[in-house]
Every structure is written in C-alpha cells, then in structure tokens.
Amino acid sequence: MTxxxxxxxxxxxxxxxxxxxKMFRSSSAVSLLVxxxxxxxxxxxxxxxxxxxxxxxxxxxSAPLADRLQKAVDQLGExxxxxxxxxxxAAAADRLLADGDLDVxxxxxxxxxxxxELAEPLEALVHIAHxxxxxxxxxxxxxxxxxxxxxxxQPTPLPVRALDPPDPETDAREAIxxxxxxxxxxxxxxxxxxVASGILEEKSSRVVEVVLAKVRGSHLLAGKIIGIGxxxxxxLVGFVCIGLVAASVSGSVDLPxxxxxxxxxxxxxxxxxxxxxxxxxxxxxxxxxxxxxxxxTTGPLTLVIVVAFFVALGVGDEPGGTVARVATFVPAxxxxxxxxxxxxxxxxxxxxxxxxxIILLATYGAVRLAGRVYAGSALNVRGQLKLREALxxxxxR
Amino acid sequence: xxxxxxxxxRFGNTVALDGLSLCATPGRIHGFVGRNGAGKTTAMRIAVxxxxxxxxxxxxxxxxxxxxxxxxxxxMPEERGLYPAMTARAQVTYFGELSGLGRAAAKTExxxxxxxLGITERAADNVDKLSLGNQQRVQLAIALVQSPELLILDxxxxxLDPVGVDVLADVLCTEVARxxxxxxxxxxxxxxERLCDEVTIVDSGRVVASGTIAALRAGQGAxxxxxxxxxxxxxxxxxxxxxxxxxxxxxxxLLELAPGTDDQVVLDAARAAGRVLTFDRVTPSLAExxxxxxxx
Numbered sequence: 001m002t003x004x005x006x007x008x009x010x011x012x013x014x015x016x017x018x019x020x021x022k023m024f025r026s027s028s029a030v031s032l033l034v035x036x037x038x039x040x041x042x043x044x045x046x047x048x049x050x051x052x053x054x055x056x057x058x059x060x061x062s063a064p065l066a067d068r069l070q071k072a073v074d075q076l077g078e079x080x081x082x083x084x085x086x087x088x089x090a091a092a093a094d095r096l097l098a099d100g101d102l103d104v105x106x107x108x109x110x111x112x113x114x115x116x117e118l119a120e121p122l123e124a125l126v127h128i129a130h131x132x133x134x135x136x137x138x139x140x141x142x143x144x145x146x147x148x149x150x151x152x153x154q155p156t157p158l159p160v161r162a163l164d165p166p167d168p169e170t171d172a173r174e175a176i177x178x179x180x181x182x183x184x185x186x187x188x189x190x191x192x193x194x195v196a197s198g199i200l201e202e203k204s205s206r207v208v209e210v211v212l213a214k215v216r217g218s219h220l221l222a223g224k225i226i227g228i229g230x231x232x233x234x235x236l237v238g239f240v241c242i243g244l245v246a247a248s249v250s251g252s253v254d255l256p257x258x259x260x261x262x263x264x265x266x267x268x269x270x271x272x273x274x275x276x277x278x279x280x281x282x283x284x285x286x287x288x289x290x291x292x293x294x295x296x297t298t299g300p301l302t303l304v305i306v307v308a309f310f311v312a313l314g315v316g317d318e319p320g321g322t323v324a325r326v327a328t329f330v331p332a333x334x335x336x337x338x339x340x341x342x343x344x345x346x347x348x349x350x351x352x353x354x355x356x357x358i359i360l361l362a363t364y365g366a367v368r369l370a371g372r373v374y375a376g377s378a379l380n381v382r383g384q385l386k387l388r389e390a391l392x393x394x395x396x397r
Numbered sequence: 398x399x400x401x402x403x404x405x406x407r408f409g410n411t412v413a414l415d416g417l418s419l420c421a422t423p424g425r426i427h428g429f430v431g432r433n434g435a436g437k438t439t440a441m442r443i444a445v446x447x448x449x450x451x452x453x454x455x456x457x458x459x460x461x462x463x464x465x466x467x468x469x470x471x472x473m474p475e476e477r478g479l480y481p482a483m484t485a486r487a488q489v490t491y492f493g494e495l496s497g498l499g500r501a502a503a504k505t506e507x508x509x510x511x512x513x514l515g516i517t518e519r520a521a522d523n524v525d526k527l528s529l530g531n532q533q534r535v536q537l538a539i540a541l542v543q544s545p546e547l548l549i550l551d552x553x554x555x556x557l558d559p560v561g562v563d564v565l566a567d568v569l570c571t572e573v574a575r576x577x578x579x580x581x582x583x584x585x586x587x588x589x590e591r592l593c594d595e596v597t598i599v600d601s602g603r604v605v606a607s608g609t610i611a612a613l614r615a616g617q618g619a620x621x622x623x624x625x626x627x628x629x630x631x632x633x634x635x636x637x638x639x640x641x642x643x644x645x646x647x648x649x650x651l652l653e654l655a656p657g658t659d660d661q662v663v664l665d666a667a668r669a670a671g672r673v674l675t676f677d678r679v680t681p682s683l684a685e686x687x688x689x690x691x692x693x
Contacts, residue, residue, distance in 0.1 A: 210536075
C-alpha cells in the first residue's frame with residue numbers, strides 16, 4: 001500500500017463516518033438555518049412599504065400647513081407618505097396622540113401637538129412646511145401665485161457633481177463580505193476543532209495504536225486533515241451558494257456583478273487558511289489525552305482565530321489601512337483579511353502573491369510541527385503533554 | 398519467520414530492552430513472558446513499527462522488516478482500542494483496507510472473520526453499544542482480517558472470561574494450523590504452557606530463558622526427583638554426591654541431580670537411610686521455572 005493509498009483510506013473514513021455522525025448532521029443543520037436566516041431576515045425586516053406619517057388636522061386653518069407638509073414629504077420620494085386625518089377637536093387629537101394613532105397634530109394652523117417629541121425627520125419636514133406656508137402667504141400678498149409661487153418655494157434641485165462618487169453596490173458588497181467573513185471564520189474554527197477532537201478521539205479510545213501499526217503517523221495526520229477539510233470545503237461551498245441564492249431570491253440584497261469572484265476567493269482562502277490552522281489544531285489535539293485537556297491545549301489557538309476575526313471586521317471598515325496591510329502578511333489573519341481587501345478593490349497583486357507565499361511557508365512549518373508533536377504524543381494516552389515534552393519524545397521515539 | 402535480533406531501547410535513563418532476541422516461526426505459537434516492565438510491550442511495538450529500536454535488527458523472512466511486510470502482521474495492543482462510533486463491520490473492513498485489501502475484498506473478509514468469531518448479528522451495531530466481550534472479539538477480528546502471516550498479540554487473554562479464553566485459544570490453534578506464526582505475551586503461565594510450542598522468558602529487557610516448553614521443563618540435563626521416606630527422614634539427602642536439595646518440606650525432599658549422576662545411586666542412598674515410599678521424577682511447571690529464572 002502506498003502512502004497515497006493510506007492517506008486516501010484515512011480521508012475517506014473521516015468523510016464517511018462524519019457524515020454518519022449525529023453531531024455532524026445536527027451542527028450542519030443549525031449552521032444551515034443560521035445561513036438562511038442571515039440571508040433572508042433583512043428582506044423580512046425591510047418590508048418595502050413606505051414610512052407613513054399620521055398627521056392629525058384640527059380646524060380649517062391647519063389645512064395650508066398640512067398641504068405643504070404633504071408636498072415636502074412627497075419630495076422625499078417613494079419611501080415616505082403622509083396619512084392625513086381630519087380630527088374634530090384638540091381633545092380628540094390628544095387622545096389619538098396618546099394612543100399612538102397620530103405622530104403629530106396641527107391645531108388651528110398655529111400649534112403642533114405631539115405625544116412625547118417630534119421625531120426626525122418629521123420635525124425638519126414640519127418646519128420646512130411651516131416656512132413654506134409663511135412664504136406662500138407673503139408671495140400671495142405680493143401678488144405671486146400659482147406656478148410661479150410654487151417654483152419659488154420648491155425650485156428645481158441643484159445638480160451635484162461628485163469627484164469620487166460612492167459605488168451604488170458598496171452596501172451590497174459589504175453585506176456579502178461581512179456574511180462571508182463570519183462564515184469563513186466559523187468554518188475555520190469549527191473544522192479546526194473537528195480535527196483536534198478527531199485526533200483526540202483516536203487517542204482517548206486507544207485505537208490510535210492499532211492504526212499506527214498499519215499507517216505511518218504522517219499519513220494518518222494528512223488523511224484526517226484532508227478528509228475533514230474536504231467536508232468543510234464542500235459545506236462552505238454549499239452554504240455560500242445557498243446563502244447567495246436565498247438572499248437574492250428573497251430580495252435581501254441585489255447581487256453585485258463581482259459576487260462570483262468574491263465567493264470563489266472566499267472558498268479558496270478557506271483552503272489555504274484551513275491547511276494552516278488544521279495542522280495547528282492537530283498538534284493541539286495530540287497534546288491532550290482527554291476532552292477536558294483539549295480545552296486548554298486548543299485555547300490559545302482559538303484565541304488567535306477570534307482575534308483574527310475581529311481584525312478582519314476592522315479591515316472591513318478600512319480595507320486600505322495600516323492594520324489591513326500588516327494583517328495581509330500575517331498567516332493567522334491573512335485568510336480572513338485577504339478576501340475582504342480583494343472585494344473592496346484595495347489589494348495589490350503583489351500583496352496577494354506575497355501573502356499566499358507566506359501562508360504556504362507557514363503551513364509547511366505547521367505541517368512539520370504537527371508531524372513531530374504527533375509522533376511524540378500519539379501513543380501517550382495519559383495526561384496532557386507540554387509542547388516541548390512532545391517534541392522531546394518525538395526525538396526519543 | 399520473524400526475528401528480533403539483539404534489540405536495545407532506552408527511554409531516558411530507563412533501559413527497556415537490553416539485547417533482546419526472539420524468533421517466531423510459522424505454524425508455531427510463541428509465548429512471551431516476563432514481569433510487568435520487562436520489555437515485552439516495547440519489543441512488540443518495535444516489531445510492528447510503533448517504535449524504533451536504538452540498535453538491533455528486525456527481520457522478516459531474512460530481510461529487514463518494512464511497511465509491506467508489516468501489512469501482513471496482525472497486531473493487538475495491550476490497551477485495546479476501537480473507534481467507538483463506528484460499526485463493527487465498518488471498522489474491521491477499514492483495517493482490512495489499511496492492511497492492503499481492496500474495498501470489496503475487505504468487506505468480504507470482515508464478514509468472514511466476524512462470522513467466525515460469532516458476532517455477525519451485532520456487526521451493524523456501533524462498537525460502543527457492544528458488550529466488553531464482543532468488543533474484544535471485534536479487536537481480534539481486526540488483527541485477523543487480512544489473514545495475517547504473523548500475529549503479534551500483547552496480553553490477548555487479559556480480561557477475558559473463561560469462555561473468551563477458550564474462543565481465543567481455538568482461534569490461535571486454527572491460525573497456527575493455517576501456517577500463521579503467533580507471538581503473544583501473557584502472565585497466565587498455565588495458559589502459555591498449554592498453548593505454546595516455544596517460550597521466551599524476559600527480565601529487565603534480557604532473555605533469561607527460551608526454547609520449547611518441553612526442553613525448558615526437562616531442564617538442561619538436570620533432572621529432579623521427589624523422594625519421601627517412611628518416618629519423614631530428610632537429612633540423608635545432604636550427603637548424597639551429585640544431588641542438590643532444592644527444597645525440604647514436610648518430609649518431602651526435592652533433589653536436583655547434576656548431569657551424569659546415576660539416579661539408581663541416589664535411590665540406593667535413600668534406601669540405606671530408610672524405607673522409600675516415593676521416588677518420583679518431576680518436571681517443573683512453567684510457573685515454577687519462571688520463579689526460578691526471574692529474580693524477585
């Protein structure tokens with residue numbers, strides 16, 4: 001049997017047995033629900049209906065102000081409208097305000113009544129309307145009426161020339177990237193943990209000694225990481241596709257044209273990031289011999305990923321900043337940071353190439369480390385080993 | 398044939414193996430006995446490639462052992478281990494594949510071995526749902542799945558109930574009849590004496606006795622006699638030339654005769670001392686032999 005066969009057999013067992021396991025199935029189902037939730041909920045929250053301002057009108061003298069308010073709100077476009085209600089008297093208006101049926105009441109053209117306060121942007125709109133009412137009256141007294149008066153009160157808006165206009169797709173792209181970063185972080189951490197616990201499971205059940213009598217430690221390690229990685233990869237591809245389709249169908253987001261590129265890069269960086277992190281998780285799993293010990297051996301690594309995640313969120317706000325540039329060349333943060341910078345168009349080609357070279361080099365180091373730690377600790381089934389002890393044992397084996 | 402030649406191994410300041418040699422031949426059962434920590438497990442781990450010797454050689458049919466030859470070894474470690482959440486059948490199939498069988502062949506062989514061990518009806522159950530006895534059988538099935546040329550079993554009888562002992566003993570006899578070589582370690586010396594053709598006794602990483610059971614029991618030319626005289630006289634034995642008193646209890650003398658000593662001369666000496674009730678040649682059991690060659 002060649003080394004390739006050994007790695008393939010180990011990897012296939014990982015895939016087959018994990019697909020069978022209840023824990024894997026239920027955690028995948030939960031993740032899928034979260035992905036669907038993130039993709040669909042925004043469309044449910046923004047129901048597409050315009051904001052409605054309920055305005056009570058008391059007395060005929062209030063009519064001109066109410067008319068102007070209507071016009072001012074109409075100018076905002078489709079997002080807002082005024083629901084005008086004629087109210088018999090001030091007392092009736094007070095009741096409606098107290099019950100929350102009105103946002104504001106105009107009493108006899110001279111006073112506004114609100115329940116607590118006049119909320120923005122209604123406050124500004126009412127004041128514009130008030131000013132326009134006064135202006136209309138003055139113009140009318142000066143003999144200017146009709147279209148001429150209307151033009152004076154609401155002139156054609158000034159054209160705006162932007163030197164650096166914002167990309168209309170920025171919001172959509174940032175939303176996708178944020179969801180993608182969370183997903184990538186979850187997969188790296190989750191599947192890294194699967195690797196560590198898979199290694200530990202073999203140690204704590206003692207089966208590792210039977211396996212290592214048949215397969216070299218490095219092949220067992222490689223097969224395990226590749227098998228679990230394949231599952232994580234397939235699941236990530238599935239989540240990305242399902243998430244994007246769900247978001248686009250439900251109308252949560254209009255997919256920008258670079259969506260495919262963003263998705264492909266995200267998945268590619270999972271491969272690079274997982275290779276690096278999985279080796280370290282494997283070493284951490286090998287140092288423990290019981291589940292409780294694994295908490296402490298994987299702790300530092302978990303912390304590193306969490307920090308990398310927050311760095312990546314920061315980079316999302318400032319993809320061209322110093323932090324972003326430095327994080328590009330740190331193996332622990334690069335997988336989470338690079339897709340964001342690339343999507344924002346802030347990543348130079350040389351930076352991407354250098355970053356890939358660095359993470360490949362770091363992964364090589366992680367592979368060597370994991371191999372040595374594993375060799376020194378695989379048959380130690382009692383007690384937690386320190387990193388140094390495991391390396392010393394690897395030399396003495 | 399497996400040959401361990403002059404193996405040495407140190408763990409820090411502890412000497413685990415100190416020039417240990419052992420030879421396992423096809424179609425024979427080799428017992429490997431010694432106190433805890435004598436080096437049995439280390440020697441077996443080196444044989445299957447789980448550890449490397451500091452010096453010495455491991456040969457399989459005359460050539461240094463490698464991954465290919467090891468694929469033909471069935472191994473059962475002292476610390477039993479199975480994947481708890483895997484079915485018995487999937488598990489045995491997996492190890493069949495790791496031993497070089499194709500997937501289809503591994504499945505067929507797994508079913509054959511499991512049925513031979515009488516656990517076919519539990520083969521689809523996860524291992525952690527099986528009784529301890531059935532788990533032991535699955536463990537054995539893993540060692541047997543690829544029809545090994547050599548079985549290396551570390552304490553295979555420990556923890557087995559009497560029925561389990563008989564099942565395993567039958568399996569070993571069947572395997573040996575097939576031409577498989579078997580090496581197993583055990584503290585159950587009566588069992589070793591009953592099953593094994595050859596024995597190696599180790600202490601502190603060194604072989605202190607080895608050979609066929611018969612040869613070991615017969616001793617290297619030194620024969621033993623149990624003599625009882627009427628009235629319980631024992632002091633007569635001290636002055637017999639060529640005879641050494643091994644023990645002297647309750648009127649019963651155990652004598653060891655130096656090579657070349659005529660037992661009839663000893664009998665005459667006994668008769669001269671009194672009326673001889675018993676004059677019986679005895680062969681020591683393995684357990685007795687063990688106590689003699691392994692210092693307390």
